[in-house]
Structure formats: structure tokens, C-alpha cells
Amino acid sequence: MADKKVKITLVKSTIGAVPKNKAIIESMGFHKLGSSVVKPDNAATRGQIRLIAPFVKVEELD
Numbered sequence: 001m002a003d004k005k006v007k008i009t010l011v012k013s014t015i016g017a018v019p020k021n022k023a024i025i026e027s028m029g030f031h032k033l034g035s036s037v038v039k040p041d042n043a044a045t046r047g048q049i050r051l052i053a054p055f056v057k058v059e060e061l062d
Contacts, residue, residue, distance in 0.1 A: 004041040005061040010034065012055045024052050 010030045014022050028048060029037045038061065039045045049058055 005038050006041045006045065006049070007036055007038050007059045007061055008049065009036040009057045009059075010055060011057050014055060017055065021052050021055070024048050025055060028052075 008028065010025065010033055013033060014025055017025075028039070041060065049056065
């Protein structure tokens with residue numbers, strides 16, 4: 001998992017979401033619905049993804 005990456009796409013609106021989840025989504029770099037970010041595949045990123053799973057789609061990159 002040293003140099004693996006994941007592509008995360010925001011697919012659901014955060015209206016009505018818990019403030020903690022909104023903060024996680026904002027801190028990951030999402031600006032609007034349909035936007036994507038590429039992050040390293042590590043434990044910290046996986047923990048964030050687990051918390052915001054209903055709002056995102058995850059693809060693994062090589």
C-alpha cells in the first residue's frame with residue numbers, strides 16, 4: 001500500500017448531513033457534487049472514507 005492511490009468521487013449531496021461528515025468532506029477537498037479527488041491509500045484515508053461512505057464512490061488506482 002506504499003504507493004497505491006484511491007479516487008474518491010462525491011455522488012450525494014451533503015445537505016442534511018451530520019456536521020462532522022460535512023467537515024470531513026470539505027477537508028478532503030470536495031467543492032461540489034460530482035467532483036473527484038485522488039488520495040493515498042492509507043489507514044487515515046480509509047478511516048475518513050468509512051465515515052463518509054454514503055456520500056462517495058471509491059475506485060482504486062494503481
